[in-house]
Amino acid sequence: MQSGFAEQQVKQFERIFYPRSIAVVGASTDPRKMGFQWVAGLLSAGYKGVVYPVNPAGGEIMKLKIHPRLPDIQGPVDLVICCIPRAHVLDLLNDCAAKQIGTIYFFTAGFRETGDPEWIEVEEEMARRAREGGFRIIGPNCIGVSCPEQGIPYGPSPLVNKVGSAGFISQSGGHAGKMAAISLTRQIGFSKVASIGNCCDLGSADFLEYMAWDPKTGVVGMYLEGPRDSARLVEVMRGVTRRKPVFVWKGGRTSAGARAASSHTGALAASASVWSAALRQAGAVEVNGLDELADTLLLYQAVGRLERANLGIVCGLTDGGGGEAVLSADACAAQGIDVVPFTDQTRRELLGVLGQVGSVLVNPVDVSQRSGNLQAFEKAIELVAAEPDIDLIAVYENVDLLIAFLGRPLADAMNDIVAGAGRKYGKPVVVVSPPGTLDKERLEVESRLSGVGTAVFPSMERAARAIANVRQHYRMHPG
Amino acid sequence: MQSGFAEQQVKQFERIFYPRSIAVVGASTDPRKMGFQWVAGLLSAGYKGVVYPVNPAGGEIMKLKIHPRLPDIQGPVDLVICCIPRAHVLDLLNDCAAKQIGTIYFFTAGFRETGDPEWIEVEEEMARRAREGGFRIIGPNCIGVSCPEQGIPYGPSPLVNKVGSAGFISQSGGHAGKMAAISLTRQIGFSKVASIGNCCDLGSADFLEYMAWDPKTGVVGMYLEGPRDSARLVEVMRGVTRRKPVFVWKGGRTSAGARAASSHTGALAASASVWSAALRQAGAVEVNGLDELADTLLLYQAVGRLERANLGIVCGLTDGGGGEAVLSADACAAQGIDVVPFTDQTRRELLGVLGQVGSVLVNPVDVSQRSGNLQAFEKAIELVAAEPDIDLIAVYENVDLLIAFLGRPLADAMNDIVAGAGRKYGKPVVVVSPPGTLDKERLEVESRLSGVGTAVFPSMERAARAIANVRQHYRMHPG
Numbered sequence: 001m002q003s004g005f006a007e008q009q010v011k012q013f014e015r016i017f018y019p020r021s022i023a024v025v026g027a028s029t030d031p032r033k034m035g036f037q038w039v040a041g042l043l044s045a046g047y048k049g050v051v052y053p054v055n056p057a058g059g060e061i062m063k064l065k066i067h068p069r070l071p072d073i074q075g076p077v078d079l080v081i082c083c084i085p086r087a088h089v090l091d092l093l094n095d096c097a098a099k100q101i102g103t104i105y106f107f108t109a110g111f112r113e114t115g116d117p118e119w120i121e122v123e124e125e126m127a128r129r130a131r132e133g134g135f136r137i138i139g140p141n142c143i144g145v146s147c148p149e150q151g152i153p154y155g156p157s158p159l160v161n162k163v164g165s166a167g168f169i170s171q172s173g174g175h176a177g178k179m180a181a182i183s184l185t186r187q188i189g190f191s192k193v194a195s196i197g198n199c200c201d202l203g204s205a206d207f208l209e210y211m212a213w214d215p216k217t218g219v220v221g222m223y224l225e226g227p228r229d230s231a232r233l234v235e236v237m238r239g240v241t242r243r244k245p246v247f248v249w250k251g252g253r254t255s256a257g258a259r260a261a262s263s264h265t266g267a268l269a270a271s272a273s274v275w276s277a278a279l280r281q282a283g284a285v286e287v288n289g290l291d292e293l294a295d296t297l298l299l300y301q302a303v304g305r306l307e308r309a310n311l312g313i314v315c316g317l318t319d320g321g322g323g324e325a326v327l328s329a330d331a332c333a334a335q336g337i338d339v340v341p342f343t344d345q346t347r348r349e350l351l352g353v354l355g356q357v358g359s360v361l362v363n364p365v366d367v368s369q370r371s372g373n374l375q376a377f378e379k380a381i382e383l384v385a386a387e388p389d390i391d392l393i394a395v396y397e398n399v400d401l402l403i404a405f406l407g408r409p410l411a412d413a414m415n416d417i418v419a420g421a422g423r424k425y426g427k428p429v430v431v432v433s434p435p436g437t438l439d440k441e442r443l444e445v446e447s448r449l450s451g452v453g454t455a456v457f458p459s460m461e462r463a464a465r466a467i468a469n470v471r472q473h474y475r476m477h478p479g
Numbered sequence: 480m481q482s483g484f485a486e487q488q489v490k491q492f493e494r495i496f497y498p499r500s501i502a503v504v505g506a507s508t509d510p511r512k513m514g515f516q517w518v519a520g521l522l523s524a525g526y527k528g529v530v531y532p533v534n535p536a537g538g539e540i541m542k543l544k545i546h547p548r549l550p551d552i553q554g555p556v557d558l559v560i561c562c563i564p565r566a567h568v569l570d571l572l573n574d575c576a577a578k579q580i581g582t583i584y585f586f587t588a589g590f591r592e593t594g595d596p597e598w599i600e601v602e603e604e605m606a607r608r609a610r611e612g613g614f615r616i617i618g619p620n621c622i623g624v625s626c627p628e629q630g631i632p633y634g635p636s637p638l639v640n641k642v643g644s645a646g647f648i649s650q651s652g653g654h655a656g657k658m659a660a661i662s663l664t665r666q667i668g669f670s671k672v673a674s675i676g677n678c679c680d681l682g683s684a685d686f687l688e689y690m691a692w693d694p695k696t697g698v699v700g701m702y703l704e705g706p707r708d709s710a711r712l713v714e715v716m717r718g719v720t721r722r723k724p725v726f727v728w729k730g731g732r733t734s735a736g737a738r739a740a741s742s743h744t745g746a747l748a749a750s751a752s753v754w755s756a757a758l759r760q761a762g763a764v765e766v767n768g769l770d771e772l773a774d775t776l777l778l779y780q781a782v783g784r785l786e787r788a789n790l791g792i793v794c795g796l797t798d799g800g801g802g803e804a805v806l807s808a809d810a811c812a813a814q815g816i817d818v819v820p821f822t823d824q825t826r827r828e829l830l831g832v833l834g835q836v837g838s839v840l841v842n843p844v845d846v847s848q849r850s851g852n853l854q855a856f857e858k859a860i861e862l863v864a865a866e867p868d869i870d871l872i873a874v875y876e877n878v879d880l881l882i883a884f885l886g887r888p889l890a891d892a893m894n895d896i897v898a899g900a901g902r903k904y905g906k907p908v909v910v911v912s913p914p915g916t917l918d919k920e921r922l923e924v925e926s927r928l929s930g931v932g933t934a935v936f937p938s939m940e941r942a943a944r945a946i947a948n949v950r951q952h953y954r955m956h957p958g
Contacts, residue, residue: 170802182914253813256812257806264804264845322739323654326736328739330733333732434657435664440919
């Protein structure tokens, strides 16, 4: 794979993700229009390069001069964002060639995905003109790229994710946007995000090759409906997964979904089982849904390598953890995550710390009978971490009850113990914190934990699936 | 089943759920203690009867006199909440007999679930004394009952749910509390809730019989780990499900979960497959998890009878619904919910309303190309509702984008159309609103919708499962 990825291609992608300048063609002075929002988003996100609004009407946006046409811009243009109607795109491509831009991405839609031969032909002509003009196209029918490190937000918005190791390639702009939103709350860090749309030129395999090369990307997530370069994608993937985990959510798995996908991106979806087999052979791990993909990227960033995943569970941080213990053990077992019984000695020691009445001491351990006792809580975690057969620890906490019964300061002190435990005992610790009535407080607790690298999940089932997915990668790629 | 449920039993249960007075034994003046919180919870929840705090130390709680012992109370006592240490419970039971109480429930734990023969024997002695004394026991090791209509909150808290048709019987107090919290946000209405604990006297079947009789209960949810009266429960259930849907979440399905369940409520769990078969034969629908149970109760309250469930999906309320369309169709199909293609005529009419560029018109219909156009939006819903093969409609909305791009007033106006569509077109409408960054606004939108009886789900997958569960009941009990 590296063989085919030359220095010239790297340069091309660097102009996409680290552009010195971005021209927004179709810029508008009307704040309700996308052509305004693309410009405003770049400025308020703190994009590190120069923004050139372009519109024949001229004028000013946020104190930036609007250039009538691309060739009117003085400096070089690395990247063009296009949000003009589809009728005008071919003329624009001539200007792109004249201006020697690097890449253009088309927010503009209405091409291959309509099924209309006339517009399919226009899309093909677009690709031809790009080839002849020496530049590249992303899309059409996409929302382009985001690079938090460069201050490039996701789409026509000011949302910039935390800088981190995850790359994301999406055949749906909507799902890429949703991932950006989810990741803000959950503090998943991204190196690069690309919404690739109809892929008339640059395809899913091109972006995957670049992210495989990119030293800042450590793990790749993908949302695919049925890219036109799927054969090459699978081939590229086979090489990539030997070095970096690739987690794929395949949309249009069912006939109803495939019908929608065909209408959405013009995807000709192979059957779900063919895709599953191909992804498995390519060494990728298939996930089911955007949340599961986000969970898996988050877990990977928090814990990294995970070849074995016997789980120790601590629950009942405040009163009544018995039901939580049963649910947690069931949820893990259902996902193939072993909740191994504690050794007799550990049980005896837990009994000494927690007492017998109302306690569950088998794994899960329910610490509710020493509710709010920080020493007992820390000791219980220490005992679980010391079990040689346990590889990582999940703490289940009900923020509603925690704050109602123990108050915020004590709840925070308990979470400080949780956040510090991973390093202290040398085993990863994750937190499960289901939604309740105190959503603001729960998000604050989550933010506190994720801010120091502790992954937080809204349910044990979702934590267990993420753990199983990361483990799956390392089982497929041991050593 | 009704045959065995005599007037006397009804009276007994009316004293539990509509008590004229409640004595809290172990009441405390220390606000950090449970013995205080039980009393405070009843008062602040607006309990409609008289509260008698009881503690030999005497004193006052929130201006209520604390009685030294039960027999010191002047008036009759229907219900006793016990939160004293286990060593003193037998003496208390003698007082209960003397006072001719109706029922006592034991928050106190440390009996059968410990596995200790001494405390198992005490639990059996408790049941004997209740039989001899002519009163009943709920628990021990439980959080008792809630009845929103009577202002009885859930456990030692001021949380009172909306009054409604759902009954809930839970072998875990924690899960009952979590259900109470979930239901507050989602506005699921409850008739009665019972956390039944170790069931040394009143068992799961007794509560189910009462809820089957209770005219205010229209649907029953259960969380079971492995009740001691399971044979009778299944027998009773067979009769109940002919008249009211019963949705059961069985905890301890896996060996890890069963181990925790045994330590939690002393449950001797039969294998998961045996339980599944027994529940199916009893005409109940098995669900997997608390969220799924809540989703199912919510859907049942919103739509009622549902023998067929072909779904029409409207998505992309603001820009970019293509990915949502694929995900929605896949999620439904995976749960066995048919997303039937629209007729050619409907497609043509949708094309006229929405245009071709960027639109998905197959079912799902993606309305994003007329984003914010209320007339087009309403017309699209009307066209979907008019499809004879479609039984109910799901609207997928991304509140983050909706508010960011269209603003709150327009978002509210669109949701008013959604909320009114069910009645207007005679087909139930549900909403899917996934979490994002604007959690406060999303909850406000949810509250607005659920306040007028529109069920809201956080994902299409969960909506589809709830739909499949309710349909499953009516498939098992047609006509």
